[in-house]
Amino acid sequence: MFATRCRALVRRAGDMVLRHVESKVVGSPCGGRRGLAIARTSYYVKQEVIPKNSRGWPWTVGVRQYTSVGSGSGGRSGGLAVRNPPDMFPFTVKGLNHIAIAVPDLGEASEHYRTVFGAQVSEPLDQPEHGVTVVFVHLSTATIELLHPLGHNSPITKFMEKNPKGGLHHICVTVDDIHSASKHMQKSGVGVLGNGEPKLGAHNNPVLFLHPKDNNGVLFELEQVSCAEKDKDIDA
Numbered sequence: 001m002f003a004t005r006c007r008a009l010v011r012r013a014g015d016m017v018l019r020h021v022e023s024k025v026v027g028s029p030c031g032g033r034r035g036l037a038i039a040r041t042s043y044y045v046k047q048e049v050i051p052k053n054s055r056g057w058p059w060t061v062g063v064r065q066y067t068s069v070g071s072g073s074g075g076r077s078g079g080l081a082v083r084n085p086p087d088m089f090p091f092t093v094k095g096l097n098h099i100a101i102a103v104p105d106l107g108e109a110s111e112h113y114r115t116v117f118g119a120q121v122s123e124p125l126d127q128p129e130h131g132v133t134v135v136f137v138h139l140s141t142a143t144i145e146l147l148h149p150l151g152h153n154s155p156i157t158k159f160m161e162k163n164p165k166g167g168l169h170h171i172c173v174t175v176d177d178i179h180s181a182s183k184h185m186q187k188s189g190v191g192v193l194g195n196g197e198p199k200l201g202a203h204n205n206p207v208l209f210l211h212p213k214d215n216n217g218v219l220f221e222l223e224q225v226s227c228a229e230k231d232k233d234i235d236a
């Protein structure tokens, strides 16, 4: 019922939006309870489907961002012409997961974000597989991961030597299919660090890192987040 109404509604808004919304909402493997559908929709497609209760329609379609549209030639966003990713793109970036900052003193940094930014901060968590200890700083919709070297072979040791006061270390984005993402990166000439196989990260999800020299000098982490986990976030 939800899928049918959504399809019918979206059809009114044009072919490009129809294809996008169908692939993300109607075809979503995370489909389920209707009450969550709106929240899930706006999460996946970045506000392209906006809840609205006028004229008996539960939703209306508004075009805000077109960065994750999977097909069609493009559209307009905020008055600017935008181009869509290639057709049949092999994976989807669902959004920003966290931004990591390497710090020389975890306790001091946690206290800084707690008392200066008013953030909720977690206890330090050792990640021996990754050679770091992390603290999560929760800032409403954004999470900062504070990093400090752990053990003798930490991958962030050199970074700390070059940036003794700390610095922006990496950006982590959530993806729906980390194996497809990894294959696509390698095909595109982007170096996947390590042996190319995902490891479990601090959230117990599979993660991979991409070489900074292939991404404008920025180290990227990809984290695959399961549907169940997203539902937990939406419920919270």
Ligand SMILES: C[C@@H](C(=O)O)C(=O)SCCNC(=O)CCNC(=O)[C@H](O)C(C)(C)COP(=O)(O)OP(=O)(O)OC[C@H]1O[C@@H](n2cnc3c(N)ncnc32)[C@H](O)[C@@H]1OP(=O)(O)O
Residues within 6 Å of the ligand: 100, 127, 130, 132, 134, 145, 147, 155, 156, 158, 159, 168, 169, 170, 172, 193, 194, 200, 201, 202, 203, 207, 209, 211, 212, 213, 217, 218, 219, 221
């Ligand atoms: C717990 C988990 C989670 O979130 O779930 C985590 O966060 S684990 C977080 C920690 N784990 C990781 O970072 C894993 C992936 N990282 C790595 O494999 C390594 O850190 C590399 C990125 C390959 C860098 O290795 P290393 O520092 O030993 O090599 P290197 O000094 O020769 O660096 C090679 C070039 O990359 C640059 N470089 C190094 N680290 C960088 C960074 N974080 N951001 C931007 N550029 C960076 C260096 O300046 C250098 O540039 P020039 O050549 O121009 O001088």
